[in-house]
Amino acid sequence: MRVAIVGGGIGGLSAALQLLKAGLDVHVYEQAPRIAEIGAGIQISPNASRLLLRLGLGSAMEAAGVRPRAVHQRRWDDGRTLQRAPLGSEIEATFGAPYYHFHRADLANLLAGALPPERLHVGHKLIDLAQKSERVVARFENGALSEADLLVGADGIHSRVRTLLFGPEKPRFTGCVAWRGLVPAERIKRLDIEIASHNWMGPDGHVVHYWVAGGRMMNVVCVVEHGAWTNESWTDKGDVGDVLARYEGWHPTVRGLIGAFPETFIWALHDRAELPRWSLGRVTLLGDACHPMLPMMAQGAAQSIEDGAALASLLKAMPDDIEGALARYEAVRKPRATKLQQASAANRARFHLHDGPEQRKRDEAMATSGDRSVANIGWLYGHDAAAV
Numbered sequence: 418m419r420v421a422i423v424g425g426g427i428g429g430l431s432a433a434l435q436l437l438k439a440g441l442d443v444h445v446y447e448q449a450p451r452i453a454e455i456g457a458g459i460q461i462s463p464n465a466s467r468l469l470l471r472l473g474l475g476s477a478m479e480a481a482g483v484r485p486r487a488v489h490q491r492r493w494d495d496g497r498t499l500q501r502a503p504l505g506s507e508i509e510a511t512f513g514a515p516y517y518h519f520h521r522a523d524l525a526n527l528l529a530g531a532l533p534p535e536r537l538h539v540g541h542k543l544i545d546l547a548q549k550s551e552r553v554v555a556r557f558e559n560g561a562l563s564e565a566d567l568l569v570g571a572d573g574i575h576s577r578v579r580t581l582l583f584g585p586e587k588p589r590f591t592g593c594v595a596w597r598g599l600v601p602a603e604r605i606k607r608l609d610i611e612i613a614s615h616n617w618m619g620p621d622g623h624v625v626h627y628w629v630a631g632g633r634m635m636n637v638v639c640v641v642e643h644g645a646w647t648n649e650s651w652t653d654k655g656d657v658g659d660v661l662a663r664y665e666g667w668h669p670t671v672r673g674l675i676g677a678f679p680e681t682f683i684w685a686l687h688d689r690a691e692l693p694r695w696s697l698g699r700v701t702l703l704g705d706a707c708h709p710m711l712p713m714m715a716q717g718a719a720q721s722i723e724d725g726a727a728l729a730s731l732l733k734a735m736p737d738d739i740e741g742a743l744a745r746y747e748a749v750r751k752p753r754a755t756k757l758q759q760a761s762a763a764n765r766a767r768f769h770l771h772d773g774p775e776q777r778k779r780d781e782a783m784a785t786s787g788d789r790s791v792a793n794i795g796w797l798y799g800h801d802a803a804a805v
């Protein structure tokens with residue numbers, strides 16, 4: 418079975434490795450001239466890392482990743498701990514796979530490096546596709562054509578494949594923007610920040626930060642409520658002074674991190690409503706192409722890795738019934754991805770509460786129920802997407 422994957426992001430690359438391992442003839446087509454990820458971090462939880470471990474990427478992940486000890490939820494002004502849940506050895510022992518923090522480029526390179534070079538076609542921007550009887554023909558801007566039994570659109574939130582299948586529809590601006598910064602460790606020594614995932618919650622915004630690149634850099638993401646967004650670009654250069662002004666009155670650690678940004682970029686955060694379906698004939702979608710979500714569960718990329726695992730298992734089990742396998746893929750994956758889209762949106766409201774009765778209720782619930790405790794997070798981290 419020949420499979421064409423459009424998009425060489427984390428979703429497309431990891432799907433390619435999983436499909437190859439299932440014995441399929443896979444090719445990835447990426448529009449960019451080389452595999453490149455933006456300068457930012459990414460958290461990979463055990464539900465995704467267990468799938469990457471099975472691909473033999475354990476030592477590469479260990480070399481590139483940082484293992485956080487805990488996830489620390491804190492108050493915006495006085496820094497008080499609202500909840501602290503384990504992410505280190507206890508999580509690995511319970512769920513059989515570690516929690517990692519990566520620089521995005523390290524993760525993308527690690528995945529691309531595991532793919533035989535002849536299977537990765539950069540400089541291939543998909544512009545059109547046609548389904549004829551049992552074949553799919555993809556047409557690229559450079560004039561190339563590719564024929565396959567199945568085409569997978571892993572081409573992100575602005576998915577061309579999705580538009581070709583279901584018609585044009587712009588992603589919606591969620592009302593949140595994120596400033597991101599990568600701070601060299603030597604600039605923030607005095608802050609003495611623990612190797613953990615830190616989430617500071619405050620009025621109309623939150624800040625997440627964690628170590629990446631072997632602890633050489635701190636990845637910082639500052640998310641705020643923003644109103645309208647008219648700029649088409651979603652990765653503009655920002656101004657560090659604007660970020661500091663927006664976080665006036667926040668804890669000195671938060672302000673110390675922002676003040677140490679060498680530069681900052683703005684991300685306008687978009688999502689989409691749940692799609693009625695993901696597949697048409699022998700073409701399907703995965704990752705942000707079909708279920709983009711706000712980052713407040715840190716699960717967008719993890720879910721795209723899970724998509725690839727489910728697809729690989731099903732195609733291996735049902736090689737003579739591709740459309741049946743795609744129907745099953747959608748049936749097992751869509752409810753879970755939708756649940757995470759909804760949980761991410763709910764966390765946005767929860768993280769951005771103004772001080773008052775609602776915030777006190779949240780803080781009390783965090784302190785007593787521990788939504789990230791080992792017992793409560795099993796549905797997410799314990800899931801094995803390949804077991805379909």
Ligand code: FAD
Nearest residue numbers: 424426428448460543572573704705712715716717718719
């Ligand atoms: P993309 O990464 O968008 O990749 C799509 C690829 O397709 C790109 O390489 C693109 O160039 C290519 N492409 C596009 N169009 C074409 C075309 N026509 N032809 C050929 N190629 C094409 N997720 C987590 O799991 N953990 C986190 O900690 C986390 N943090 C986040 C923080 C922020 C602030 C944000 C915004 C997101 C975060 N996410 C996180 C979500 C995660 O970044 C995305 O869900 C993930 O990158 C999606 O991967 P993808 O491969 O589906 O899409």
